[in-house]
Amino acid sequence: MERNLSKKPTGWHRADILAEVRKRGTTLAGIARDNGLARQTLYWAMIEPRLRANTAIADFLDVPLNELWPQWFDENGKLISTERLRPRLKPMSARRPESIPRRRAA
DSSP states (O other): OOOOOOOOOOOSOHHHHHHHHHHTTOOHHHHHHHTTOOHHHHHHTTTSOOHHHHHHHHHHHTOOHHHHOTTTBOTTSOBOOOOOSSOOOOOGGGGOOTTSOOOOOO
């Protein structure tokens, strides 16, 4: 009996990318500055595909986009998916358990 153990490619873990950037003597904010991007853009690029930011990180690490993020980019660096790594959370007001009463305006 043979089982299909094929998994979705995962690429590098975010912590591994951050660690490698730090080992090479900079931060995501530093890479952002060098590439004319906002600091937060590179942090968002760790969660969802942002071509310019992902390319800046990949170029700095000298690693192809599809090796870092195979779920988002193909071998040619073309975007193949816009799926986030983790789902967006609902606003806190929508996550309130029913057991906690809401305050009423006076």
